[in-house]
Amino acid sequence: MANTDFKSVAEYLATLPKATRTTLQRVRSAIRKAVPDGEEAISYQIPTLKLEGSAVIYFAGWKEHYSLYPATKQVISTFERELAGYELRKGTIRFPLSEPVPTKLIAGIAKVRAQETVALLAERRAKRARVTKRKRPRVAKKTGTKRETPG
DSSP: OOOOOOSSHHHHHHTSOHHHHHHHHHHHHHHHHHSTTOEEEEETTEEEEEETTEEEEEEEEOSSEEEEEOOOHHHHHHTHHHHTTSEEETTEEEEETTSOOOHHHHHHHHHHHHHHHHHHHHHHHHHHHHHHHSOOOOOOOOOSOOOOOOO
């Protein structure tokens, strides 16, 4: 995979060996079906699905496995039993290329990540709304004493 300036998910997939590409096309399809409103993009030079410009889930193919990111606490706790046979590291779930694609699990992970992302976006909007609604700070009333100017 020499090219590291991908413009699209299709371009990324085209650089992979056929078996890996076929597997990642199934992963991509499962994610797209689970989050139909998502927008595909390339971020960190790997395929990403975004909602309202915020990353929901990333996926990438490697020599002997493919990965999904991020494996948040919510994702891991929701799918603890289903993920027991897979390698989990630093927010990453690794799936061996030698095994069938667990499309239902991947779709479920994508849905949980979409819910997390939507909740985060709503929280950010609410925070911005609170900030803009705040009153301007009150200015202290004059007490009749002169302030000295430095200098």
